[in-house]
Amino acid sequence: AQSVTQLGSHVSVSEGALVLLRCNYSSSVPPYLFWYVQYPNQGLQLLLKYTSAATLVKGINGFEAEFKKSETSFHLTKPSAHMSDAAEYFCAVSDRGGDKIIFGKGTRLHILP
Amino acid sequence: DVKVTQSSRYLVKRTGEKVFLECVQDMDHENMFWYRQDPGLGLRLIYFSYDVKMKEKGDIPEGYSVSREKKERFSLILESASTNQTSMYLCASSPLDRGQETQYFGPGTRLLVL
Numbered sequence: 001a002q003s004v005t006q007l008g009s010h011v012s013v014s015e016g017a018l019v020l021l022r023c024n025y026s027s028s029v030p031p032y033l034f035w036y037v038q039y040p041n042q043g044l045q046l047l048l049k050y051t052s053a054a055t056l057v058k059g060i061n062g063f064e065a066e067f068k069k070s071e072t073s074f075h076l077t078k079p080s081a082h083m084s085d086a087a088e089y090f091c092a093v094s095d096r097g098g099d100k101i102i103f104g105k106g107t108r109l110h111i112l113p
Numbered sequence: 114d115v116k117v118t119q120s121s122r123y124l125v126k127r128t129g130e131k132v133f134l135e136c137v138q139d140m141d142h143e144n145m146f147w148y149r150q151d152p153g154l155g156l157r158l159i160y161f162s163y164d165v166k167m168k169e170k171g172d173i174p175e176g177y178s179v180s181r182e183k184k185e186r187f188s189l190i191l192e193s194a195s196t197n198q199t200s201m202y203l204c205a206s207s208p209l210d211r212g213q214e215t216q217y218f219g220p221g222t223r224l225l226v227l
Contacts (some may be wrong), residue, residue, distance in 0.1 A: 009153065034215075043117070043203055043218030044156075090155065100171070101216065103148075105155035 002027045004093050006104035014112045019078040021107050023091030033074040034092040086111045117219035124224045132191040136204030143209035145187035150201040194226045
């Protein structure tokens, strides 16, 4: 069965510092992987996704993630945090046989001035 | 722009009431989903539908039912609301393409059951 584990339900970084949000997945087949972001009082929107092309995936707002099969990881990074990045971030995985995706429990990112 | 709309942003209902949550998408997507979101639990799939009149149970279907009479509309029904169904409900849609397609979310309905 597929699953996603996000390390840290809350992460705080200073404005201008590196953002690193961790995601590990479990899947019996090569997965599709996603990062979604949820700003306060809004639905989720896609940040980026991995669908077996390049292992380094670039998304919106300066975020990127690297698929590492050997580590079963898909960590999200951004070189320099901005106050507007404060939100909840969800990692998700789907297999190649269906249309459901499994979401992690989410990581709330706090940006310190 | 893909648009997924939900009928209400906030709802307050009483225990035992029948509750309807409506979701409409304007991109002709085959798939539609209902999730509930609770702090510390992330998103959990209640039901999804891959075609008109088709539905499949997700991870937590108990206490819920769904209806999809038209392709663009997917309704979530709480037959007899209970306090443990107080939550944020999110609707999403996606094209039918074996798991790699983006899901597009509505803004959510925050339901309080008293």
